[in-house]
Amino acid sequence: MTGLTAAQSTLADLSLALVYASLGCLLGAGVAFALTFARSVTPTQPVAVLVGAGTVGAPVDSAAEAAAESTGGPADRGRLPARIGMALTWLATVLLAIALVTRALSAGRAPWGNMYEFALAGAAAALIALLVVGYRRDVRWLGLWVVVPIALLLGLAVSVLYTESGPLVPALHSAWLVVHVGAAIVAFGAFTVGTAAALLMLIAQARPWFAARLPQAARLDALSYRCIAFAFPIWTFAVVAGAIWAESAWGRYWGWDPKETWSLIVWVLYAGYLHARVTAGWRGGRAAILAFLGYTAMVFNFFGVNILIPGLHSYSGL
Amino acid sequence: MASPPPSEPATPFALRQWLRWGWGQLTSMSTALLLLFALALAAVPGSLFPQRGASPLAVNEWLERNPQLGAVLDRLGMFDVFASAWFTAVYLLLLISIAGCVLPRLRVHLRALRTGPPPVPAQLDRLPCYVRHRPALDSAAGSAMAPAPGPAVIERAAGYLRGQRWRVQLSADGQGLSAEKGYARETGNLVFHAALLVLIVAVAAGALFGYRGQIIVREGRGFANTLTQYDLFNQGRLVRAGDLPPLSFTLEDFTAVFEREGTQRGSPRAFIADVLLRRTPASAPEPVRIEVNRPLRVGGTSVYLTGHGYAPVLAVRQVDGRLLHADATVFLPQDPVFTSTGVVKMPDAQPGLGLQGVLLPSAQFGAAGPVSVFPAADNPVLFLTAWEGDLGMDEGAPQNVYALDFTNLTQIGSTALRPGQVWTLPDGRTVAFVGLSQFASFQVADEPAAGWALAAAVVAMIGLLAGLFVRRRRIWLRLTPDGWEAGALSRTDAPGLADDLTALTAAVLGGNRQHRHPLEG
Ligand code: HEM
Numbered sequence: 001m002t003g004l005t006a007a008q009s010t011l012a013d014l015s016l017a018l019v020y021a022s023l024g025c026l027l028g029a030g031v032a033f034a035l036t037f038a039r040s041v042t043p044t045q046p047v048a049v050l051v052g053a054g055t056v057g058a059p060v061d062s063a064a065e066a067a068a069e070s071t072g073g074p075a076d077r078g079r080l081p082a083r084i085g086m087a088l089t090w091l092a093t094v095l096l097a098i099a100l101v102t103r104a105l106s107a108g109r110a111p112w113g114n115m116y117e118f119a120l121a122g123a124a125a126a127l128i129a130l131l132v133v134g135y136r137r138d139v140r141w142l143g144l145w146v147v148v149p150i151a152l153l154l155g156l157a158v159s160v161l162y163t164e165s166g167p168l169v170p171a172l173h174s175a176w177l178v179v180h181v182g183a184a185i186v187a188f189g190a191f192t193v194g195t196a197a198a199l200l201m202l203i204a205q206a207r208p209w210f211a212a213r214l215p216q217a218a219r220l221d222a223l224s225y226r227c228i229a230f231a232f233p234i235w236t237f238a239v240v241a242g243a244i245w246a247e248s249a250w251g252r253y254w255g256w257d258p259k260e261t262w263s264l265i266v267w268v269l270y271a272g273y274l275h276a277r278v279t280a281g282w283r284g285g286r287a288a289i290l291a292f293l294g295y296t297a298m299v300f301n302f303f304g305v306n307i308l309i310p311g312l313h314s315y316s317g318l
Numbered sequence: 319m320a321s322p323p324p325s326e327p328a329t330p331f332a333l334r335q336w337l338r339w340g341w342g343q344l345t346s347m348s349t350a351l352l353l354l355f356a357l358a359l360a361a362v363p364g365s366l367f368p369q370r371g372a373s374p375l376a377v378n379e380w381l382e383r384n385p386q387l388g389a390v391l392d393r394l395g396m397f398d399v400f401a402s403a404w405f406t407a408v409y410l411l412l413l414i415s416i417a418g419c420v421l422p423r424l425r426v427h428l429r430a431l432r433t434g435p436p437p438v439p440a441q442l443d444r445l446p447c448y449v450r451h452r453p454a455l456d457s458a459a460g461s462a463m464a465p466a467p468g469p470a471v472i473e474r475a476a477g478y479l480r481g482q483r484w485r486v487q488l489s490a491d492g493q494g495l496s497a498e499k500g501y502a503r504e505t506g507n508l509v510f511h512a513a514l515l516v517l518i519v520a521v522a523a524g525a526l527f528g529y530r531g532q533i534i535v536r537e538g539r540g541f542a543n544t545l546t547q548y549d550l551f552n553q554g555r556l557v558r559a560g561d562l563p564p565l566s567f568t569l570e571d572f573t574a575v576f577e578r579e580g581t582q583r584g585s586p587r588a589f590i591a592d593v594l595l596r597r598t599p600a601s602a603p604e605p606v607r608i609e610v611n612r613p614l615r616v617g618g619t620s621v622y623l624t625g626h627g628y629a630p631v632l633a634v635r636q637v638d639g640r641l642l643h644a645d646a647t648v649f650l651p652q653d654p655v656f657t658s659t660g661v662v663k664m665p666d667a668q669p670g671l672g673l674q675g676v677l678l679p680s681a682q683f684g685a686a687g688p689v690s691v692f693p694a695a696d697n698p699v700l701f702l703t704a705w706e707g708d709l710g711m712d713e714g715a716p717q718n719v720y721a722l723d724f725t726n727l728t729q730i731g732s733t734a735l736r737p738g739q740v741w742t743l744p745d746g747r748t749v750a751f752v753g754l755s756q757f758a759s760f761q762v763a764d765e766p767a768a769g770w771a772l773a774a775a776v777v778a779m780i781g782l783l784a785g786l787f788v789r790r791r792r793i794w795l796r797l798t799p800d801g802w803e804a805g806a807l808s809r810t811d812a813p814g815l816a817d818d819l820t821a822l823t824a825a826v827l828g829g830n831r832q833h834r835h836p837l838e839g
Contacts, residue, residue, distance in 0.1 A: 166582045174611050222813075229786045236782060240775045249611050251622035251761040252530060253768055254521060255372055256400050258365035265358045272354040274786075279347040290355075297358070305365070 011106035012165035018099035019120060019158055025092035026151040032085035033143035039081070040141060040213050082140040089147060093127040096154075100124055106165045110178040112185060118302055119157035123150045125189025133193055133227065141214050142223075145196045176245035183238035184263075187231040188298060191270070194227025195295040198273075198288035205285050221284065225277060228291060232270050239263050262301035269294035344411070345418030353412045360408050364399030367391065371398070371552055401525075413518055420511045427504045434487040435498035438794040445794075445805030447815040449823055452801040468493075468797040471826055475795050475804075478825035484793070494796035499789075503809075506784025513778035520770035527766045529553040529562075535569045536629045536646050536757040542566040543619070543762065563764075565616045567593040570605070572756045574626055576693050584655060584693055591623050591758045608760070618764050625759040627651040628658050628677055630700055630751060634667075637746040642667050646755045649677050650720055656693040661722050665709040672705040672722045673749065688734075700751050703732040704743055791815060793822060802826075 100120055104111040112121045130146045133139055201220035204211035214220060242263065247253035254260060269290055276287035343349055368376035377397045381388040395402030442448060469492070476486050476495055484497040531548035535541050543562045545551060575588040589610050594603040597616055608614045614621040629646035636642055642664050649660035662673040680692035681699035688699065708726035733741045735751035742748050795804040804822060806815045 164580070164582070166580065166585075167577075167587070233779060233782050233786065236779055240772075240779065243775070244772070247765075247768065248613060249622075251613060251620055251624070251763040252765060253771065256364055256369060257372065261361050261365040265361050268354050268358040268361075272351055272358070275347060275351050275354065279351055281348065282351060293358075 008106040008108075008165065011102045015099045015102040015106060015165070016158070016162075018095050018102065019154060022092045022095035022099060023151060023154045023158065025088045025095065026147055026154065029085045029088035029092060030144065030148045030151055032081040032088060033140065033147055035081035036085060036140050037144050037213055082143075085140065085143050085147070086134065089127060089143065090131065092147075093124065093131060096120065096124045096127065103165060107167065109167065110182065112181045113177070114161075114163045115303065115306055116157050116161040116163045118181070118185065119153055119161055121185045122188045122192075122302065123153050123157070125185045126150050126192035127189075129189040129193040129227065133223065137223070139223075142193070142196060142200070145200060146193055149192070149196075174245060174249065176241055176248070180238055180241040180245050183234050183241060187235040187238060188302070190227045190231035190234070191295055191298060194224045194231060195291045197221075197224035197227065198291040202285050202288040202292070217284065221277075224288070224291065228270060228273060232267075232274065235263075235267055235270065239267055258305050259301065262297060262305055266294050266298045266301055269297055341418060345415055345422075347419075350412070350415050350419065353408060353415055356408050357412060360399070360405050363396050364405075367396045367399070369397060369399065371401070374550070409518060413515060416511050416515055420508055420515070423504070424508055427501075427508060430504075431501060434485050435496035435792055437487075438489055438494040438496055438796050439805075442794060442796060442803050442805035445807050447806040447808075447819055448803070449805075449819050450798070450801070450803040451823070451827075452798075468802070471797065471802050472795070474826045474828075475822060478822060479793065482821075489796075494794065497793045497795075499791055501790065502784045503788040503790040504785075506781040506786075506788060509781030510778050510785050511781075513774045513781055517771055517774035517778060520767040520774055523767040524554075524765045524771065526554040528764050530761060530763045532624070532759060532761055534648055534757050534759045536648065537569050537572055537755045538646075540566060540568040541760070548762075563617055563619050564598050565596065565619065565621075566599070567595040567606070567614075567621075568603075569593050569758055572626060572758045574694070574756075586693070589623055589626060589758075591626075591760075618766065620763050622761045622763065623758060624761045625651075627656065627757055627759075628679060628695065628698075629755045629757045630660075630675065630677055630698075631753050631755055632662055632673070633750040633752050634662070634664060634671070634673075635748045635750075636667075642671070642747070644752075646757075647675075648720075648757050649675065653690075654693065655680070655690040657690045660720060663709050663711065663719075663722070665711045667747075669706050670709045670727075671747070672709055672727060674703045674705065674722055676701045677754075679754075695754050698737060698754050700735045701732070702735060702741065702749065702751075704730050704749070706730045706745075789814065791818060793818060795822070795826075 100111045100117075103117065103120070107113070111117050126146060127150060130139065130142065134142075197220050200210075200214055201217050201224065204214050204217060204220065211217075239260075242260065243253040246255065246257075246260070273287050273290040273294060276282035276290050368380055370377050380397070381392065391397065395404065399405055439445075443450070472488065472492065472495055476488065476497075479486050479495075479497045482499070484499045485501075487496045489495060529552065531545075531551040533541055533548055541547055543565050545562065569591060571592040573588070573590040573592075574586065577583055577585045577587050591608040593606050593608060593614070595606045595614065595616070596603050606614055608621060608623045610623055613623075627649060628651075629648050631646045632643065633641065634643040643662060647660050647662050649658035651658045656677075656679045658677040658679070660675055660677075662675070664671040664673075678688055678690035678697075678699045678701070679694060680690050680696040681688050682691045682697075688701070705722060705724070705727040707728055710723040710725060730744055735741055735749075737751055737753045740748050740750040789808065791806060791808040793804060793806045795802060804819060806819050808815045
């Protein structure tokens, strides 16, 4: 280990073990959510008609949303697997959070200094986003589509990206690292959930059997918009913080370094998504495509740029 | 979307109509979308190909490796994407599009702020959220409520809404009211887009009026901020040489610390340059420390530490003992363990003499030959090859100071030296490896509009938050022959419209009535 004390290496080993445990839980959650998804079919919509009954009418919100919220979306068949899925997701998230904390303690810094750590932190952020969204809504239909990609990400982290715990090169010694990368990771988490919902909406438009297992398009759209609208300002902040940091580290706030360029591309594509949602002829599916492109660019930015393109950011190491 | 262009034959108005049509197209939302997409797409090659501004050497290498394809790509601007005509065109069009979008919306918004919410629409029950009260029927259904008279309903509703900071407008006929809340959404949105305009202009201005230069300074040597001192200089189109501020400094000492243990052995841990700074030629020297992430700032100019390496000190003597050369020479690091290469040129010696060297800072002699195993100078060994003849420096053509031109040179010997050792060449001249000093490379930069860009970015973020998270909504209430009705409309997707109506209903009914929330079924 990198000049770590025995205690520090023990912590690093513990962290890795926790990541494996978390991955195991996620795989279990994936199976449970797959069962949930396979069994759930939306009932014909029981829209409660409260208006015009002649007596006091409680106000009715847009019918789709109200109905979906009140019935919890797809039928509650497959309830047990869904509960197991949510419980395992919670467990996986807690384990991963402890893995990050122990990793941070062992390295003596914020746990996002190299690609292995980005992957862990990004996975944790996405899981937390899923749980936050699911705190008041029923998101069991969404579980499968977030948990499985995140399990893949964690698998990639431990198998390919793993890096020993240790301190950073001088250019990365900066409070801005914590702020800039931290913000990017939080945004990554929310973008993951938002984009998953947008993609499901896109697929549901084309495949009725798929749509039957999901809430109505309006609800998918609203959920996707809320997540992306939450993530977008945070990503904006991450890019600006990165520019401020670059100014002090490299002597220019914007130099079209590949990582900077791709952060901007991600930002522009998600700005495109926000626009598309209010532009006639672009709502729905086409907006979802922009969100998906933005997400692809972001994943490429986190991982592809470091591996494939030489640049100032490459030293953050594999 | 604007209407399609007129199809009649050309009239004096055709041009104007075409212009108006073009303007409408350019400032439409779908064009903005396409331009955003085009911007994203246009930036991609800038990240895939090396760029002249950032790494001119990598561009040359690329061109040498792929001469034909390279020439075509170069013509297309692929190695200078962000200064290319097409990239500039995309962002200029976006700029115009934003301006053309923001200005009319600003006008509409200001008018809306002045006039307040629009009158009650004819069919309230068409709104996404609607509620109707018929006190007579309520009583019949067993409600204990006494029906409120019409004016009292309006009064209560207006009072409640005003208390909740809605803008309320009573209908002229006294039979209804309009209320609106969340104007900050549009304000934020306009501020965001306007700040974006300023940001783009500030970035462009920085590129036009700023400069950035790289210098290499050896320990004990100085640097003065004039064009001739730079090894590499990028300047904006509008910068003149005389604009550089007259700062100067000497590099007193450079320290590099490397990790000595573990798997990251050899990774850099700290770089420190101690310099003596003179802000102007007349000012007293002051000791200053420059570190990575801690630039030196003098006025608008910043000096950043960007790299370092070794500079072996060599002393070369004639056969008669006269000094031919005694100086430190910058050797460029080639790898993370600082295997470094450099040359010393002595064109004026008789005959001309060139030394080509490879420095291993921590040499180890293994089966595969000597290698450096650590970036610090733990066991420096300098491998030298001596060349005699015409160094080709008289032609006046610029020469690479880090390479010899071997055309007219013959090799006369090679050796390995440790500090303090002396090598006698076959012709009797001597080369002494006196010791190892270091150099540091710096970037000197002036980014004039950076403050503007930062301010615009901060304002844009604030506007963005308001534009995304403020909920803008309208409520209308109207008296009906048998009671009253109210409807609400949200211009955004945010939930909570029903809550607004529920709360209003409660307030109008005197707040002593429980209402079922629609979401509770
Ligand atoms: C660099 C170019 C642009 C970027 C990055 C951008 C970005 C954004 C973002 C992030 C939003 C959502 C945040 C908010 O509502 O405050 C937004 C909203 C909006 N933008 Fe832009 N925009 C650009 C250009 C334009 C142009 C040229 C137009 C006009 C054609 C335009 C019209 C609008 C409108 C009408 C909204 C409101 C959408 C809503 O009500 O949610 N934007 N823009």
